[in-house]
Amino acid sequence: xxxxxxxILLCVIAxxxxxxxxxxxxxxxxGDARALHSLPAYYGYNVGLSTLVPALGLxxxxxxxxxxxxxxxxxxxxxxxxxxEGTTLGLVMSDVRRVAxxxxxxxxxxxxTSEQVRNMRSEFSDIRGRLxxxxxxxxxxxxxxxxxxxxxxxxxSATGHTAMVIAVALVALVGLGxxxxxxxxxxRARNTVERAVMALLILAASLAILTxxxxxxxxxxxxxxxxxxxxxxxxxxGGTWAPNFRGDSxxxxxxxxxxTLYISFIALLVAVPIGLFAAIYLSEYAGxxxxxxxxPLLEILAGIPTIVYGLFAxxxxxxxxxxxxxxxxxxxxxxxxxxxATSVLTAGVVxxxxxxxFVSSLSDDIINAVPQAMRDGSLGxxxxxxxxxxxxxxxxxLPGIVGAILxxxxxxxxxxxxxxxGAGAIAKFSAxxxxxxxxxxxRIVSQLTGDTDFASPExxxxxxxxxxxxxxxxxxxxxxxxxxxxxxxxxD
Amino acid sequence: xxxISQTPSNMGGAAEQSKxxxxxTQNARTRKRNAAEMRFRGYGIAAIVVGLIMLVVLVTTxxxxxxxxxxxxxxxxxxxxxxxxxxxxxxxxxxxxKKVTTFGYAPIIKAAVQSKIEGLGIETSLKPKDMAGLxxxxxxxxxxxxxxxxxxxxxxxxxxxxxxxxxxxxxLKGRVSRESIENDKNISGAQLDLVDALVAAGVVEKTFxxxxxxxxxxxxxxxxxAGIGVSMMGSLFMMLVxxxxxxPIGVAASIYLEEFAPKxxxxxxxEVNISNLAAVPSIxxxxxxxxxFINYMHxxxxxxxxxxxxxxxxxxxxxxxxxxxxxxxxxPSIRDAALGxxxxxxxxxxxxxxxxxxxxxxxxTIIGLAQALGETAPLLLIGMVGFIASNAPETxxxxxxxxxxxxxxxxxxxxxxxxxxxxxxxxxxxxxLLVFLVTMNTVAVILRRRFERRx
Numbered sequence: 001x002x003x004x005x006x007x008i009l010l011c012v013i014a015x016x017x018x019x020x021x022x023x024x025x026x027x028x029x030x031g032d033a034r035a036l037h038s039l040p041a042y043y044g045y046n047v048g049l050s051t052l053v054p055a056l057g058l059x060x061x062x063x064x065x066x067x068x069x070x071x072x073x074x075x076x077x078x079x080x081x082x083x084x085e086g087t088t089l090g091l092v093m094s095d096v097r098r099v100a101x102x103x104x105x106x107x108x109x110x111x112x113t114s115e116q117v118r119n120m121r122s123e124f125s126d127i128r129g130r131l132x133x134x135x136x137x138x139x140x141x142x143x144x145x146x147x148x149x150x151x152x153x154x155x156x157s158a159t160g161h162t163a164m165v166i167a168v169a170l171v172a173l174v175g176l177g178x179x180x181x182x183x184x185x186x187x188r189a190r191n192t193v194e195r196a197v198m199a200l201l202i203l204a205a206s207l208a209i210l211t212x213x214x215x216x217x218x219x220x221x222x223x224x225x226x227x228x229x230x231x232x233x234x235x236x237x238g239g240t241w242a243p244n245f246r247g248d249s250x251x252x253x254x255x256x257x258x259x260t261l262y263i264s265f266i267a268l269l270v271a272v273p274i275g276l277f278a279a280i281y282l283s284e285y286a287g288x289x290x291x292x293x294x295x296p297l298l299e300i301l302a303g304i305p306t307i308v309y310g311l312f313a314x315x316x317x318x319x320x321x322x323x324x325x326x327x328x329x330x331x332x333x334x335x336x337x338x339x340x341a342t343s344v345l346t347a348g349v350v351x352x353x354x355x356x357x358f359v360s361s362l363s364d365d366i367i368n369a370v371p372q373a374m375r376d377g378s379l380g381x382x383x384x385x386x387x388x389x390x391x392x393x394x395x396x397x398l399p400g401i402v403g404a405i406l407x408x409x410x411x412x413x414x415x416x417x418x419x420x421x422g423a424g425a426i427a428k429f430s431a432x433x434x435x436x437x438x439x440x441x442x443r444i445v446s447q448l449t450g451d452t453d454f455a456s457p458e459x460x461x462x463x464x465x466x467x468x469x470x471x472x473x474x475x476x477x478x479x480x481x482x483x484x485x486x487x488x489x490x491x492d
Numbered sequence: 493x494x495x496i497s498q499t500p501s502n503m504g505g506a507a508e509q510s511k512x513x514x515x516x517t518q519n520a521r522t523r524k525r526n527a528a529e530m531r532f533r534g535y536g537i538a539a540i541v542v543g544l545i546m547l548v549v550l551v552t553t554x555x556x557x558x559x560x561x562x563x564x565x566x567x568x569x570x571x572x573x574x575x576x577x578x579x580x581x582x583x584x585x586x587x588x589x590k591k592v593t594t595f596g597y598a599p600i601i602k603a604a605v606q607s608k609i610e611g612l613g614i615e616t617s618l619k620p621k622d623m624a625g626l627x628x629x630x631x632x633x634x635x636x637x638x639x640x641x642x643x644x645x646x647x648x649x650x651x652x653x654x655x656x657x658x659x660x661x662x663x664l665k666g667r668v669s670r671e672s673i674e675n676d677k678n679i680s681g682a683q684l685d686l687v688d689a690l691v692a693a694g695v696v697e698k699t700f701x702x703x704x705x706x707x708x709x710x711x712x713x714x715x716x717x718a719g720i721g722v723s724m725m726g727s728l729f730m731m732l733v734x735x736x737x738x739x740p741i742g743v744a745a746s747i748y749l750e751e752f753a754p755k756x757x758x759x760x761x762x763e764v765n766i767s768n769l770a771a772v773p774s775i776x777x778x779x780x781x782x783x784x785f786i787n788y789m790h791x792x793x794x795x796x797x798x799x800x801x802x803x804x805x806x807x808x809x810x811x812x813x814x815x816x817x818x819x820x821x822x823x824p825s826i827r828d829a830a831l832g833x834x835x836x837x838x839x840x841x842x843x844x845x846x847x848x849x850x851x852x853x854x855x856x857t858i859i860g861l862a863q864a865l866g867e868t869a870p871l872l873l874i875g876m877v878g879f880i881a882s883n884a885p886e887t888x889x890x891x892x893x894x895x896x897x898x899x900x901x902x903x904x905x906x907x908x909x910x911x912x913x914x915x916x917x918x919x920x921x922x923x924x925l926l927v928f929l930v931t932m933n934t935v936a937v938i939l940r941r942r943f944e945r946r947x
Binding site for chain 1: 525526528529531532533535536537538539540542543544546547550553554557740741742744745747748749752753761762765766767768769771772773774775776777778779780782783784787788789790805808809812836838862865866867868869872873875877889900903904907915918919922925926929933
C-alpha cells in the first residue's frame with residue numbers, strides 16, 4: 001500500500017474515532033450534554049487525536065529510520081575486497097540503490113515479473129541491458145556482490161514497508177480502542193486534548209531548531225566526507241580552483257571567496273550611497289505625499305524575484321556594458337576591455353539595484369528611531385538641515401546603519417541567481433571588474449546540478465562551500481543584529 | 493559646516509563678520525552653507541530618482557521584450573489527410589494510426605505548402621523542402637496529434653494552422669533581419685521573400701498564442717513551440733505543498749511562541765533560530781533538500797513535492813514572523829474577556845484570538861507564498877531544471893511526484909539556451925510570473941485594508 005493511501009486511511013479511522021467518541025460520551029451521560037465534564041466535541045477530538053497522532057508519529061519515524069537500517073545491513077553484505085580501487089563504500093552503495101530502483105521500475109512497467117527478478121542471477125543475465133530498457137542507465141556491468149546486495153535491499157525494503165503498514169495501522173487501532181474505552185461522562189477530555197494540542201504546538205515551534213540542525217548536520221557530514229578525500233589545507237589555503245574528472249582537482253575556496261567579496265563590494269558600492277541618500281531624503285526632507293509615493297515604489301524592487309534580476313543582468317546590463325567597453329566597431333569607447341557579457345561589474349551593478357530598497361528601508365527605520373529632540377536641538381543652534389543630518393542624526397544612527405549594511409552584505413554574499421547568470425564561471429584572482437569571475441554560490445550550483453556522484457570530491461566540495469557560506473552569512477547576521485540591538489538600547 | 497564644534501576665537505571672527513554685513517544680504521559663508529544644503533538635498537532626490545529609474549527601466553525592459561512571446565506566427569494551410577498514407581488499412585483503428593510516425597506526416601505537409609504557394613501564384617525558386625522549412629519542426633507532430641484526436645477526418649481536406657519556425661516568427665517581430673541571417677543555416681533570403689509574399693496573401697500571420705500560456709516546454713530546436721503551462725502546474729503543486737505545510741506549522745509555532753511559551757532559554761533559542769533562518773541564503777535550503785530529502789530519504793529528484801518541502805522550510809520564518817505580529821495586535825482585553833467567562837486559555841486563543849488575527853495571518857501567508865513562488869536557487873539543486881517537462885500531470889500523485897519544472901526554473905532554463913528566440917520566451921515567462929506575484933500581493937493588500945481592525 002503506498003504511503004499516501006496509508007495516510008488517507010489513518011485520517012478516515014481518526015474521523016470515525018471522532019464520531020464514535022462523541023457518541024459514546026453522550027450516551028454515557030444519557031444524551032444530556034450538561035452532565036459531561038467537557039463539551040461533547042472534546043471527547044471526539046480525544047479519540048481522533050489518540051488514533052492519528054501516535055500512528056502518524058510512528059510513520060514518520062519509520063520512514064526516516066528504515067533507509068538507515070537497511071543501508072547498514074546491506075552495506076555489511078559487501079565485503080571490503082569487493083570495493084574496487086579508487087571508489088568507496090558509498091559509491092558501491094549508490095550502485096546498489098540504483099540497481100534496486102531499476103528492478104522496481106522494471107517490475108512496475110511490466111518488463112520483468114517479480115518472479116523473474118527474484119530468480120535472476122547476475123552471472124547469467126544482462127541486467128545492465130534490461131535496466132537500460134526501462135531508462136535506468138548504469139555506468140558499468142553489475143557485479144554479483146552488487147546485484148546480491150541490491151536483491152537484499154529490495155527484499156528488506158519490501159518487508160520493511162509491509163511491516164510499517166501493519167504496525168502503523170495497529171497503533172492507530174490500539175489508540176482508537178484505548179481512548180474509546182476510557183471515554184465516559186466523567187473523563188476529563190478537554191484537559192487531555194489541550195495537553196496534546198500543546199505538545200503539537202511545541203513540536204511545530206521546535207521545527208525551526210530541527211531545520212537548523214538539519215542544515216548544519218547535513219552539510220557537516222558531507223563536508224567531513226569531503227575532507228576525507230581532499231586535503232583541507234588545499235581547500236582553505238590553496239590558490240586554484242580547477243575541478244576535473246581525473247582525480248587531481250585543485251579545489252580551493254580562496255578564488256571563489258575573492259569573486260564573491262568583489263561582486264558584493266561592487267553591489268554595496270551601488271546600493272549603499274543610493275539607499276542611504278534615499279532613506280535620508282525620505283525620512284528628513286520628503287513630505288508625506290512624496291513618501292507615500294516613492295517608498296512603496298522603491299520597495300517593489302525588493303519584491304522582484306532574483307531570477308528577473310539575473311535575466312536583466314545576462315540579457316540587458318551585460319550586453320550594454322559590452323557595447324560601452326567592448327571591442328570592435330560595437331564599442332562606444334573604442335576600447336577592448338570586455339569580451340563577454342558576464343563580468344563582476346554586470347553582476348555587481350544588478351545586485352546593487354536589488355539591494356537598494358533593502359538598505360533604504362532598513363536605514364529609514366533606523367533614522368526615524370533617532371529622537372526628534374536631537375534634531376530640534378541642532379536646528380535650534382542654527383545648523384542647517386543637512387548639517388543636522390550629517391553631524392547629529394547620522395552619527396546617532398551609525399551603529400544601526402552599519403548593521404543594515406552588514407545585513408545587505410550578507411544578502412549579497414548569499415545571492416545566487418544574479419551571479420549564476422551574470423558573473424561567469426572562471427575562478428581567478430583579478431582586480432579588473434570587467435572580467436568574468438565566479439562565486440561560492442555559482443560553484444555550489446554548478447557542482448550539484450546535473451549528474452552528481454556523491455563519492456567524488458568534485459561534488460562533495462559543494463557541501464564544504466555551502467557550510468562556509470552558511471557560517472559566513474550567519475556570522476554577518478549575528479554581528480549585524482548585535483550591533484543593531486546594542487544601538488537600540490540607547491533610546492528606548 | 494563646523495559651527496557646533498567651533499572654537500571661541502572662530503566664533504568671534506564670525507561675529508565680527510556679521511557686524512560689517514547686513515541681515516538681508518547673505519555673506520559668503522552663509523551662501524556656502526546654503527549651497528551645501530541644496531547639494532545635500534539634491535543627492536537625496538538624485539538617489540530616489542535613480543532608484544525609480546531603475547524600476548522603470550526594469551519594467552519597460554520586461555514588458556518590451558516579453559510581450560512578443562504572447563504572439564506567434566502561424567501559417568494557415570489546407571492539408572489533405574491522405575488515407576493512403578495515414579491509415580493504410582482504412583479501418584480507423586487508433587493503434588494502426590499511431591504507428592505512422594511524424595516522418596509519415598512530413599510529405600503531406602510538404603505537399604500542402606507546395607499546393608498553397610502554387611495556388612496563390614507566387615513565383616519562387618525554392619525547392620519544396622525549403623518551402624516546408626518555413627514551418628516549425630513541430631508541424632508534423634502538431635498534425636499527428638490532431639489526427640490522433642480526430643481520426644474521422646482522415647481522407648478529408650482540413651484547414652490547419654501550423655506554427656512557423658522561429659526565424660520566420662522573429663522576422664515578423666523584427667528580431668531577425670535580412671542582415672542578421674547572412675550566416676544562418678536555418679533560413680535564407682529567398683525564404684524571407686516567400687514569407688513577405690505569404691504575409692501579403694494573408695497566409696502567414698501573427699496572432700495571440702494561447703499555447704505559450706498553457707503549453708509545455710519544447711526541445712532546443714523548436715523555440716516556437718515552447719510554453720510555460722506545464723511548469724506553471726509544477727509551481728502550483730509546489731505552492732499547494734507549501735500552503736498545506738507552512739500555514740498550519742507556522743501558525744502553530746507562532747501561537748506557542750506568542751501565547752504559551754514561558755520565558756526561558758529554550759524559547760530564546762527558538763526565537764533566535766527563527767530570525768536566523770529568515771536570513772539564511774536560499775541556496776543553503778537547496779543543499780539541505782538535496783542532502784535530506786533526496787539523498788537520505790530517497791524522494792524522487794525533480795518532484796514538486798521535494799520543491800514544496802524545501803520552499804516550506806524557507807517560507808516558515810516569514811509566516812511565523814507575520815503571524816506573531818498579527819497575534820500580538822489582538823488586544824489582551826479579548827483574552828481576558830474569554831478567560832473571564834470561563835474559557836480555558838487554549839479556548840480563548842483558538843476561539844477568539846485566532847479568528848481575529850486571521851486576516852493578518854492570511855496576508856503574511858500570501859506574501860510568504862509569493863516569495864516562494866519566485867524563488868529559483870534551491871530548485872536548481874533538487875533537479876528542477878535541465879529536462880523538458882512535456883506532459884501536464886494527470887493525477888494529484890503524479891503532480892506531486894512526477895518530475896516537473898517550476899516557472900522560475902523554466903525561465904532560467906530558457907535563458908541558458910543558445911537560440912535567442914528562447915530569450916523572448918524567458919521575458920514572457922517573467923511577465924506571467926510577475927502577474928502572479930502582483931495579483932498575490934494585491935490580494936494581500938486588499939485583505940489587509942478590508943479586514944484589518946485597529947483596536
